[in-house]
Amino acid sequence: MPDHIERALRRLEAQLPGRVSLRGDDGYAAATAIWAKPVGGMPRAVVHCLATEDVQLPIRAARDCGLPLSVRGGGHHWAARALCAGIVIDLSGMNGVSVAADQRSAIILGGAHAADVAAVTDPLHVAAVTGTCSAVGMAGLTMGGGYGPLIGRFGLALDNLLAAEVVLADGRTVVASRNSEEELFWALRGGGGNFGVVTAMRYRLHDLGSVRTGLLVYPFAEARGVLRSCADIAASSPEDLTVEFACTGGPDGKPVIIVHPTWCGPAAEGEAPVAPFLKLGTLLAGNLDAMSYGTSLTLYDPYIVNGQRVFMDTCWLPALDSAAIEVFVEAMDTAASDPVRPLHPRVQRRRLARTGGGNSLWSPPRPRAGRDPRHLRRSVGQGRGATASPMGSNHSSSLRSDRASGWISELSSRGRCGPCGGELWPQCQPADRRQTALRS
Numbered sequence: 487m488p489d490h491i492e493r494a495l496r497r498l499e500a501q502l503p504g505r506v507s508l509r510g511d512d513g514y515a516a517a518t519a520i521w522a523k524p525v526g527g528m529p530r531a532v533v534h535c536l537a538t539e540d541v542q543l544p545i546r547a548a549r550d551c552g553l554p555l556s557v558r559g560g561g562h563h564w565a566a567r568a569l570c571a572g573i574v575i576d577l578s579g580m581n582g583v584s585v586a587a588d589q590r591s592a593i594i595l596g597g598a599h600a601a602d603v604a605a606v607t608d609p610l611h612v613a614a615v616t617g618t619c620s621a622v623g624m625a626g627l628t629m630g631g632g633y634g635p636l637i638g639r640f641g642l643a644l645d646n647l648l649a650a651e652v653v654l655a656d657g658r659t660v661v662a663s664r665n666s667e668e669e670l671f672w673a674l675r676g677g678g679g680n681f682g683v684v685t686a687m688r689y690r691l692h693d694l695g696s697v698r699t700g701l702l703v704y705p706f707a708e709a710r711g712v713l714r715s716c717a718d719i720a721a722s723s724p725e726d727l728t729v730e731f732a733c734t735g736g737p738d739g740k741p742v743i744i745v746h747p748t749w750c751g752p753a754a755e756g757e758a759p760v761a762p763f764l765k766l767g768t769l770l771a772g773n774l775d776a777m778s779y780g781t782s783l784t785l786y787d788p789y790i791v792n793g794q795r796v797f798m799d800t801c802w803l804p805a806l807d808s809a810a811i812e813v814f815v816e817a818m819d820t821a822a823s824d825p826v827r828p829l830h831p832r833v834q835r836r837r838l839a840r841t842g843g844g845n846s847l848w849s850p851p852r853p854r855a856g857r858d859p860r861h862l863r864r865s866v867g868q869g870r871g872a873t874a875s876p877m878g879s880n881h882s883s884s885l886r887s888d889r890a891s892g893w894i895s896e897l898s899s900r901g902r903c904g905p906c907g908g909e910l911w912p913q914c915q916p917a918d919r920r921q922t923a924l925r926s
Contacts, residue, residue: 527571560623604780635748726751
């Protein structure tokens with residue numbers, strides 16, 4: 487290791503004693519354990535931050551040494567971009583959530599997971615727009631668009647971002663909102679990446695006492711009928727209903743279809759809209775029950791395992807028609823496999839949000855009045871368990887196999903690829919008061 491880099495890392499250790507994990511340290515393996523299996527160089531150091539001021543230190547060290555820099559929030563980026571070969575800023579210790587007195591918004595720190603948010607909001611019968619899984623980080627989800635089971639009624643996660651505290655490359659800390667740092671605020675909500683480190687967000691909350699949801703498992707032999715019926719039901723449903731489905735492998739290795747409807751409208755009206763999903767075919771397992779929103783986010787928890795090999799891609803389809811369904815069926819029928827773990831594609835489909843009288847920042851033009859194109863996500867990975875980590879951006883990966891590339895290209899040719907006001911705090915506060923208010 488070059489002397490200047492070693493000196494910079496030792497300086498970080500002195501500035502943040504006990505909170506820098508280096509290669510060879512006892513805590514290094516745990517500090518670099520993430521959902522997607524890393525495919526590049528491993529970090530020289532992981533810096534465990536507890537406050538915004540902590541984040542400024544590794545940024546300065548990486549800039550001075552010319553090292554790559556990455557940010558770990560929930561650690562669920564499908565391409566393992568939470569890690570890099572330089573310095574990793576670990577925000578997992580900054581997981582506080584504080585709800586405003588009027589319960590219309592919450593301060594969510596940069597390392598908070600969906601479960602951290604739900605633990606605070608569920609008892610108040612309000613909810614933030616999250617992804618589908620409890621373990622996904624809120625900041626990374628939001629910066630990537632943020633698809634989840636509430637999208638039909640409340641929009642994307644980024645539609646619900648009111649303001650963000652960001653540490654910039656020069657070490658300055660700014661608050662971006664519609665009224666301050668407007669261009670940065672626009673960029674954070676779908677403009678790409680590398681604009682800074684989001685250490686806190688002010689998030690819109692919605693009244694939500696419960697949802698009706700569950701995972702329904704159908705045999706893959708009935709996939710065509712199940713998917714057609716699922717699409718027909720969703721097309722005529724109110725926006726209080728969001729539907730996700732997955733083509734994956736069951737515990738015995740045989741392919742199955744998982745249908746995951748979520749009703750987030752009035753509780754008394756929820757049973758009838760979801761009832762048809764129980765009759766799509768031969769139901770192998772599952773039921774639809776009323777539960778708290780936080781409980782619904784745990785449905786996939788048994789299947790989330792770190793170190794998965796994952797390829798993921800996303801595209802827009804104007805409709806889930808018979809031709810598209812045939813592509814998915816063929817992909818499962820011809821999936822590559824090894825003696826232990828078959829290779830599986832997975833598809834998610836949701837109605838795009840309509841919020842505030844206009845399209846979401848990530849919405850493509852609507853094909854006809856009152857109806858948005860359908861979004862589908864496909865992932866190919868090793869493992870029999872279905873997991874969910876909603877993402878709105880389109881990326882490429884070296885993990886793509888030739889066969890997967892073929893059906894992905896065919897599917898993409900049928901559609902096209904897709905990529906609130908108020909300050910974070912009502913008044914400026916000194917850094918020490920701000921951090922005290924944000925910490926849980």
